[in-house]
Amino acid sequence: MTNVIEQLINGLRTGSIYALIALGYTMVYGIAKMINFAHGDIIMVGAYLLYVFIDIFKLPIILSVVLTIVMCSLIGVFIEKVAYKPLRKAAPLSVLITAIGVSFFLQNASLLIFSANPIKFESIIKVNAVHIGNVSIAGITIVTFIVTSIAMVLLTSFIKYTKTGYAMRAVSEDKGAAQLMGINVNRTISITFAIGSLLAAIAGILFLSQYQSLKPTMGALPGIKAFVAAVLGGIGSIPGAMLGGLALGVIESISKAYISSQLSDAIVFSVLILVLLVKPTGLLGKNFIEKV
Amino acid sequence: MKKENTNKNISKKVTNKKNIVSLVLIIAVYILLAVLVENKILNRQFRSMIVPIGANIMLAVSLNLVTGFLGELSLGHAGFMAIGAFTGAVFTLNSNLPGLLEFILAILIGGIVAGLFGFLIGVPVLRLKGDYLAIVTLGFGEIIRSIINSINFPSGLDPEGVRIMRKGTMGLTGIEIYSNYTWIYIATVITIIVIVNIVNSRFGRIMCSIRDNDIASESIGINVSKYKVITFVIAAFFAGVAGVIYAHNFAIMMPTEFDYNRSINILVFVVLGGMGSIRGSIIAAILLTVLPEFLRETSQYRMLIYSILLIGMMIFNNSDLKHKLIKKKA
Amino acid sequence: MALLEVKNLGVSFGGLRAVDEVDFHIEEGQLYGLIGPNGAGKTTIFNLLTGVYQPTEGTISINGENIIGKKTSDINLVGLGRTFQNIRLFHNMTVLDNIKTALDNQYKYSLLTSILKTPKYFAIEEEMDREAIKYLEVFGLADQADILASNLSYGPQRKLEIARALATKPKLLLLDEPAAGMNPNETVELMNTIKLVRDRFKITILLIEHDMKLVSGICEEIFVLNFGRELAKGIPSEVLKNQAVITAYLGE
Numbered sequence: 001m002t003n004v005i006e007q008l009i010n011g012l013r014t015g016s017i018y019a020l021i022a023l024g025y026t027m028v029y030g031i032a033k034m035i036n037f038a039h040g041d042i043i044m045v046g047a048y049l050l051y052v053f054i055d056i057f058k059l060p061i062i063l064s065v066v067l068t069i070v071m072c073s074l075i076g077v078f079i080e081k082v083a084y085k086p087l088r089k090a091a092p093l094s095v096l097i098t099a100i101g102v103s104f105f106l107q108n109a110s111l112l113i114f115s116a117n118p119i120k121f122e123s124i125i126k127v128n129a130v131h132i133g134n135v136s137i138a139g140i141t142i143v144t145f146i147v148t149s150i151a152m153v154l155l156t157s158f159i160k161y162t163k164t165g166y167a168m169r170a171v172s173e174d175k176g177a178a179q180l181m182g183i184n185v186n187r188t189i190s191i192t193f194a195i196g197s198l199l200a201a202i203a204g205i206l207f208l209s210q211y212q213s214l215k216p217t218m219g220a221l222p223g224i225k226a227f228v229a230a231v232l233g234g235i236g237s238i239p240g241a242m243l244g245g246l247a248l249g250v251i252e253s254i255s256k257a258y259i260s261s262q263l264s265d266a267i268v269f270s271v272l273i274l275v276l277l278v279k280p281t282g283l284l285g286k287n288f289i290e291k292v
Numbered sequence: 293m294k295k296e297n298t299n300k301n302i303s304k305k306v307t308n309k310k311n312i313v314s315l316v317l318i319i320a321v322y323i324l325l326a327v328l329v330e331n332k333i334l335n336r337q338f339r340s341m342i343v344p345i346g347a348n349i350m351l352a353v354s355l356n357l358v359t360g361f362l363g364e365l366s367l368g369h370a371g372f373m374a375i376g377a378f379t380g381a382v383f384t385l386n387s388n389l390p391g392l393l394e395f396i397l398a399i400l401i402g403g404i405v406a407g408l409f410g411f412l413i414g415v416p417v418l419r420l421k422g423d424y425l426a427i428v429t430l431g432f433g434e435i436i437r438s439i440i441n442s443i444n445f446p447s448g449l450d451p452e453g454v455r456i457m458r459k460g461t462m463g464l465t466g467i468e469i470y471s472n473y474t475w476i477y478i479a480t481v482i483t484i485i486v487i488v489n490i491v492n493s494r495f496g497r498i499m500c501s502i503r504d505n506d507i508a509s510e511s512i513g514i515n516v517s518k519y520k521v522i523t524f525v526i527a528a529f530f531a532g533v534a535g536v537i538y539a540h541n542f543a544i545m546m547p548t549e550f551d552y553n554r555s556i557n558i559l560v561f562v563v564l565g566g567m568g569s570i571r572g573s574i575i576a577a578i579l580l581t582v583l584p585e586f587l588r589e590t591s592q593y594r595m596l597i598y599s600i601l602l603i604g605m606m607i608f609n610n611s612d613l614k615h616k617l618i619k620k621k622a
Numbered sequence: 623m624a625l626l627e628v629k630n631l632g633v634s635f636g637g638l639r640a641v642d643e644v645d646f647h648i649e650e651g652q653l654y655g656l657i658g659p660n661g662a663g664k665t666t667i668f669n670l671l672t673g674v675y676q677p678t679e680g681t682i683s684i685n686g687e688n689i690i691g692k693k694t695s696d697i698n699l700v701g702l703g704r705t706f707q708n709i710r711l712f713h714n715m716t717v718l719d720n721i722k723t724a725l726d727n728q729y730k731y732s733l734l735t736s737i738l739k740t741p742k743y744f745a746i747e748e749e750m751d752r753e754a755i756k757y758l759e760v761f762g763l764a765d766q767a768d769i770l771a772s773n774l775s776y777g778p779q780r781k782l783e784i785a786r787a788l789a790t791k792p793k794l795l796l797l798d799e800p801a802a803g804m805n806p807n808e809t810v811e812l813m814n815t816i817k818l819v820r821d822r823f824k825i826t827i828l829l830i831e832h833d834m835k836l837v838s839g840i841c842e843e844i845f846v847l848n849f850g851r852e853l854a855k856g857i858p859s860e861v862l863k864n865q866a867v868i869t870a871y872l873g874e
Contacts, residue, residue, distance in 0.1 A: 002505050029423075035423055044466065083603050083607070084613065086607045086610065087606065087610050088607075089610070090606075090610035091610075092422070092423075093359075093365065093563055093567070094563065094609065094610055095606075096365075096426075096561045097559070097560055097564075097602065097606050098602075098603050098606040098607070100556055100560070100565070100602070101599050101600075101601060101602035101606065102599075102601035104595060104599035104600035104602065105596065105603065106599065108595040108596040108599060109596060111592075111595070112592055112593070112596060166468065189622055224552070226432070228427060228431065231423075231424065235423070245521055259375060259440065262438060262441050262442045262461070263438055263439070263442055264438075265435070265438050266434070266435040266438040266439060266533050269431030269432070269434055269435050270431075270435060272427070272428065273416070273417065273428050273431055273432070276420055276424060276428060277416055277417075277420075278421070280420055280424065281424075290324060353831075367835075483730075486737050486863075488738050489736055489738075489739055490733070490736055490737060492736075493731075493733075493735075493737075493743065494726055494729075494730070494731065494736065495733060495736055497715070497719055497722060497723050497726070498723060498726060500712060500714065500715050500719075501712045501715065501723045503714075504711070504712035504713050504714055504715060505710045505711070505712055505713075507674065507694075507706075508706065508710035508711070508712065508786075509671060509695075509709060509712075509723070510674075510693070510694035510695045510698075511695075511698060511703070511704050511706075511787070512698060512703070512723065512724040512726075512786060512787065512790050513692060513695050513696075513698035513699050513724075513726070513727045513790050514695055514726065514727075515693070515696075515725070516693045516695065522733070526733075568714075585700030
């Protein structure tokens, strides 16, 4: 029983990281109607930046974290301006391929700078484990829970209550109409990318603290998984991304522990496929009737 | 985006001028290839690229059927390739038939098994559309790969005559190298002809109609889901064939070679070559297989340059500059 | 027996009652009009008839055969052809191929025949070409057979869509606002074409329009729909005198 609870907690920890990344996918999808395939690689960029600031420049931890997050945001906005903005009116597939190109670029750029050899990195989170009865919860898990919860609450209130949040919802509903209402669509899209990349940077920092090792392709798999989480929850839906992320983490951790670690990816994808077959727009996605 | 018109003018017979020209061209290219290879005019590096080029052409052309003609985004093509590669290789590793027959049978078996999986996967998932279909097909590609990882494959007999079982994660070794330039050339040409013929038939017409407007297609009595599945199965079959050929090019084969990155690469061929353009897919598959090798000179920068070229080409393809250039030409 | 028999048809989307208690029947050879203000549910009825939406209640039968629950494509095979309010052509295909796709169910050949390009392939394709041109000639589109459908101008696009529906040899043709976006001259021309189509192909036509004058000009019987319900039905001259109809169209 204790074991099951521990696996569940592990699952929720990984899941909350997936959820952070999934939020970026879902927001960008909602607003720019594109799958930002390079989103997962922002995690990797964030992790390397943190490593550079701490282990190479020897900056204080807090400053490094802040710098990492800010830099990632800027990089996200920069990528959007350079690579995606010229394709606003292009076919979705062209945008997808461009995003794949950006993903290749980020991975190979870091491969050039840091080489393919994994780099060891000591976790910046030094919190002691907590014991409740027989169950012990690692410090990193607690920090992850706290950080992701805060991030999600802030994000939800930002989107719900601020003027920019209104603008974001308006643009995701109808770009043209939003523009007519005087909303600066380009600026809104930039902000969306900034927030998405910021969340990915946080995810990257948490991820690095958990695995304590860096390599250029480290963002790819969590990126794909988070995208699956976003689709599972209903792409375009913010609560959906959170739910999808947590669900995915738990499913993965339970199947790794009790079924087969080799087949855990297969199980995760099977769940996604089953959900989509029953509810084609994901768990919390809006159903819509195609107008004929 | 450029789309080839189907059936612009149906020539009355098989022996028309266009087909004769094509036949002459096919033979000429083969002779050229033979001369280049046999006389070692092509260096080793280029000779080793012939099989991957052929396999990539087959993959690109078959995916184009799904993506360019049917209009559905699939990111799981490498999964079907993997099924073909593993069934084909397991077959040749465990059979004692004479070489050529064994290889041809392996190609058919690999293609058919991949096609069968195309059917099993296509029936449920083709109800989904667009990005959802993309992620689900990607998921299936990964499921196939992790299942291959966890299977124990019979891979021939050891010197004492006991069957060797190899774990999927370890890949397969000792695969007979059957794929030479003649076989790959024949297989590629047949694939292209078959797919071009399908495109120019009622099946091609139906695929394009579904791409252009599925609701209108239904309204004129076309069973859209049935033809989607047919298209998917055809594409999976050829991906499987490409897999068998690819598998018999090297003695060793690992499941990691068939991950989603490969599916993405195939999609890149299709998109850069032009959706719905068979010629474009062929050219893109050749160029993008050769390009990274050319860039090997610049070794460590090659993938970086490749990615920049990819982004650049997509932006250029959708830019005003290109439209202006096309107008000037016309 | 009526060709089309609709009884107590109704559908709800969420809480919205889009169509409610609709009853009508169309006899063979009739030109029947379905009219009503925007948003009355006319297109929804078309979508129910063609199986795009499933009705919440009621029955629809063609020649006595119940078609509820059938797929759109099977309903076409039973004998229902349609056009769409917002033209749905196969834009990246030629005008000829648009028609040939519609002929598909009458001229099938196997995948193997396609791959091997047997003589049968050439024979059937040639016959399809000839047949398709016939349909195009009726609408004066034959000399544009080889251009892409998207390159046709608006009027010819509407005509091509009608020709494509006709090519499936329907018993009943549903036309969704065929004159939408046309100027008065084009409209008159189109109405003449529709009459001609009915006589030449000997089919039954159900037409949606919101322009009353136009409908009363050519339809033998009309059905007025308002807020998803029947407001009036019968021969045009009488229906147009109906006080409720006048109110719905002109206000109090």
